[in-house]
Amino acid sequence: xxxxxxxxxxxxxxxxxAGWLRWRVSKHVAHCQECRDEVQGLRDAASQLRELADDxxxxxxxxxxxxxxxxxxxxxxxxxAAGEAIALFDKPLRGRRRLGLHMGWRLSWNAALVVLxxxxxxxxxxxxxxxxxxxxxxxxxxxxxxxxxxxTLLHSSLIPAATLEGVVLEASSSSIQVRENGRxxxxxxxxxxxxxxxxxxxxxxxxxxxxxxxxxxxxxxxxAEQ
Amino acid sequence: xxxxxxxxxxxxxxxxxxxxxxxxxxxxxxxxxxxxVVLLSAxxxxxxxxxxxxxxxxxxxAALSLRNSSQRKIRGITLLVTAQAVTPxxxxxxxxxxxxxxxxxxFPVRIDLRLLRPLQxxxxxxxxxxxDGVLFDDLSFYGPDKLSSRRTLTLSEWEARRDRRxxxxxxxxxxQEKLRQExxxxxxxxxxxxxxxxxxxxxxxxxxxxxxxxxxxxxxSLPDSPIEPMGGMARIAGDEARAxxxxxxxxxxxxxxxxxxxxxxxxxxxxxxLAGSVPAELNLAPGQKSQILxxxxxxxxxxxxxxxxxxxxxxxxxxxxxxxGTVWIPTRAxxxxxxxxxxxxxxxxxxxxxxxYRKKGIKxxxxxxxKF
Numbered sequence: 001x002x003x004x005x006x007x008x009x010x011x012x013x014x015x016x017x018a019g020w021l022r023w024r025v026s027k028h029v030a031h032c033q034e035c036r037d038e039v040q041g042l043r044d045a046a047s048q049l050r051e052l053a054d055d056x057x058x059x060x061x062x063x064x065x066x067x068x069x070x071x072x073x074x075x076x077x078x079x080x081a082a083g084e085a086i087a088l089f090d091k092p093l094r095g096r097r098r099l100g101l102h103m104g105w106r107l108s109w110n111a112a113l114v115v116l117x118x119x120x121x122x123x124x125x126x127x128x129x130x131x132x133x134x135x136x137x138x139x140x141x142x143x144x145x146x147x148x149x150x151x152t153l154l155h156s157s158l159i160p161a162a163t164l165e166g167v168v169l170e171a172s173s174s175s176i177q178v179r180e181n182g183r184x185x186x187x188x189x190x191x192x193x194x195x196x197x198x199x200x201x202x203x204x205x206x207x208x209x210x211x212x213x214x215x216x217x218x219x220x221x222x223x224a225e226q
Numbered sequence: 227x228x229x230x231x232x233x234x235x236x237x238x239x240x241x242x243x244x245x246x247x248x249x250x251x252x253x254x255x256x257x258x259x260x261x262x263v264v265l266l267s268a269x270x271x272x273x274x275x276x277x278x279x280x281x282x283x284x285x286x287x288a289a290l291s292l293r294n295s296s297q298r299k300i301r302g303i304t305l306l307v308t309a310q311a312v313t314p315x316x317x318x319x320x321x322x323x324x325x326x327x328x329x330x331x332x333f334p335v336r337i338d339l340r341l342l343r344p345l346q347x348x349x350x351x352x353x354x355x356x357x358d359g360v361l362f363d364d365l366s367f368y369g370p371d372k373l374s375s376r377r378t379l380t381l382s383e384w385e386a387r388r389d390r391r392x393x394x395x396x397x398x399x400x401x402q403e404k405l406r407q408e409x410x411x412x413x414x415x416x417x418x419x420x421x422x423x424x425x426x427x428x429x430x431x432x433x434x435x436x437x438x439x440x441x442x443x444x445x446x447s448l449p450d451s452p453i454e455p456m457g458g459m460a461r462i463a464g465d466e467a468r469a470x471x472x473x474x475x476x477x478x479x480x481x482x483x484x485x486x487x488x489x490x491x492x493x494x495x496x497x498x499x500l501a502g503s504v505p506a507e508l509n510l511a512p513g514q515k516s517q518i519l520x521x522x523x524x525x526x527x528x529x530x531x532x533x534x535x536x537x538x539x540x541x542x543x544x545x546x547x548x549x550x551g552t553v554w555i556p557t558r559a560x561x562x563x564x565x566x567x568x569x570x571x572x573x574x575x576x577x578x579x580x581x582x583y584r585k586k587g588i589k590x591x592x593x594x595x596x597k598f
Contacts, residue, residue: 166428167313167315167316168426169316169425169426169427170424172424173421176318178315179313180313180316182281182344183312183342183343183344184312184313184340184341185307185309185312185313185318185339185340185342186339186341186342187307187318187338187339188340189338190336190338195419195421195571195577196423197502197503197571198424198502198524199502199504200470200502200504200505200520200521200524201505202426204424207571207574207577209577209578209581212334213334213336214581214582215322215324215325215333216322216324216574216577216578217321217322217335217336218322218323218574219318219320220318220373221316221319222316222317222318222319222373223315223316223428224315224316
């Protein structure tokens with residue numbers, strides 16, 4: 001018997017799996033003891049986590065977990081929708097260079113698609129009933145997408161795709177990353193307790209003592225022209 | 227013929243794609259012909275490539291075994307990692323410091339790399355690993371030095387010598403018990419040191435919607451520092467800091483070609499974090515003043531769910547390189563200043579020695595110190 005992916009089982013256990021996949025996983029779980037145990041285990045872990053969280057002093061008193069979960073789910077959906085809207089721009093850029101004279105109508109068509117994407121984002125935002133401050137944040141993000149992505153596209157159609165999206169360096173104790181145009185390269189420390197450092201010259205690093213070799217290793221990312 | 231093709235297609239379909247790392251996606255390792263290190267083996271263990279949503283995720287776990295083919299001891303090495311097809315605007319490096327690798331000895335370098343690229347992009351990601359530099363025990367250097375590895379490795383080696391000297395003096399004056407106490411303090415310090423996630427965006431353009439303000443730097447005085455900070459400010463907007471501008475004076479009698487100023491941020495609730503450093507390559511004659519400008523924006527994601535409201539900043543000179551190639555670093559006494567102790571991480575060597583103590587005990591630590 002082929003079991004569903006663990007990610008689907010986890011989403012199912014949390015009640016976050018929708019539509020066809022939910023039906024399929026539910027049908028499988030009904031007949032598979034192993035997966036039923038997995039679902040129960042995940043549900044137990046979630047409830048234990050809630051109990052533990054109640055004892056954590058850092059969290060605000062009376063934290064509404066259902067609301068927090070709804071906000072997180074909403075944010076993920078908004079992020080995915082925004083990603084789709086942005087992805088619509090990346091495609092015509094490549095096509096436009098190839099097609100030359102067909103640039104004009106393709107630009108309009110894609111601008112229309114982005115407007116549709118933005119409308120979808122609003123729909124998702126209302127659908128997930130975001131609290132007011134989250135809605136404001138969403139509006140601000142949309143404004144940025146509009147000015148930075150659409151504005152850039154309309155005003156600099158001949159700039160290479162790679163320069164449209166800034167190269168961003170990210171450093172956390174779990175990884176460092178150079179992110180560019182929806183692509184990313186990360187270097188992962190092979191240990192816990194890593195130390196993060198950044199330089200205003202345009203580099204980010206994380207230093208750690210390798211768990212296996214005991215060697216002090218520093219992973220760094222930089223802007224390419226450095 | 228047709229049936230065998232169908233069989234092959236079925237077999238390919240049944241191969242779980244998440245357990246396969248296509249040979250074309252394996253890194254290419256380029257070492258120069260006259261390199262002081264040679265590649266003995268490269269093990270890609272659990273490397274794999276798998277679809278993740280609408281993207282392809284390539285996990286490379288490379289365990290390289292290199293041999294010192296020179297006649298000198300190696301103290302540090304930097305490998306340059308590039309993935310032109312994925313992030314042409316960025317590159318990475320892996321540096322191993324505090325090494326003690328004699329001639330013809332082998333040593334490992336581990337690289338854990340993850341690449342994320344759209345599914346529709348061409349398969350096979352050419353990751354290139356090349357040598358940027360090797361530092362030897364006589365402080366001589368080999369390599370193209372595209373990443374200023376010579377400076378990074380030299381500074382680390384100076385720190386290592388300073389800290390070994392310090393711990394040896396602790397052992398000589400206070401014996402094993404005092405050394406043990408120092409190590410426990412170091413481990414506690416490493417565990418307690420506040421750490422922040424940071425995003426570096428090129429250009430000095432704020433992306434925050436909060437109003438921007440100019441905040442003046444306060445400076446920590448390090449008496450022996452060849453550089454005297456005269457003043458400085460940076461623009462702060464909510465959890466973003468950008469465009470630091472510092473004025474410094476060379477108060478030594480030697481020309482200076484590089485310096486770095488550490489940058490400590492204070493938030494609304496009085497917490498302090500080492501945000502980063504402001505480096506400058508310059509040519510500063512004795513007694514001369516100069517301005518240092520940083521052109522990146524540092525963004526600090528929310529800390530524990532709370533936005534980091536930056537209220538104040540402190541700067542301190544963290545390293546200097548003179549025109550003759552020698553360097554200045556803060557002394558152990560300088561680093562004992564309470565504010566620096568709270569935020570500055572221990573050196574590479576102190577971290578390494580503390581880990582030896584933690585994993586193998588005081589005898590192993592003493593044996594390690596006696597090697598040098």
